[in-house]
Amino acid sequence: MVTPEQVKQYIATGLACEVLEVSGDGHHFEATIVARAFDGLPRVRQHQLVYQALGERMREEIHALSMKTYSPHEWKNRA
Numbered sequence: 846m847v848t849p850e851q852v853k854q855y856i857a858t859g860l861a862c863e864v865l866e867v868s869g870d871g872h873h874f875e876a877t878i879v880a881r882a883f884d885g886l887p888r889v890r891q892h893q894l895v896y897q898a899l900g901e902r903m904r905e906e907i908h909a910l911s912m913k914t915y916s917p918h919e920w921k922n923r924a
């Protein structure tokens with residue numbers, strides 16, 4: 846079973862993050878991700894970058910991932 850810490854490591858390996866928080870129960874995970882790579886990108890594209898960082902693990906090890914993604918500017922100015 847995959848742990849939240851492993852998911853965090855998988856994302857961090859493929860995407861430079863300023864903030865990366867992951868929680869979950871081994872099957873379903875929630876992540877908050879702040880990355881410069883998200884600057885100027887629509888939310889869908891931001892999520893695609895996270896999926897790209899996870900690669901095949903998203904199909905094989907991680908059954909569900911809910912995420913909130915932010916550019917550093919969005920993170921700083923969130924309500």
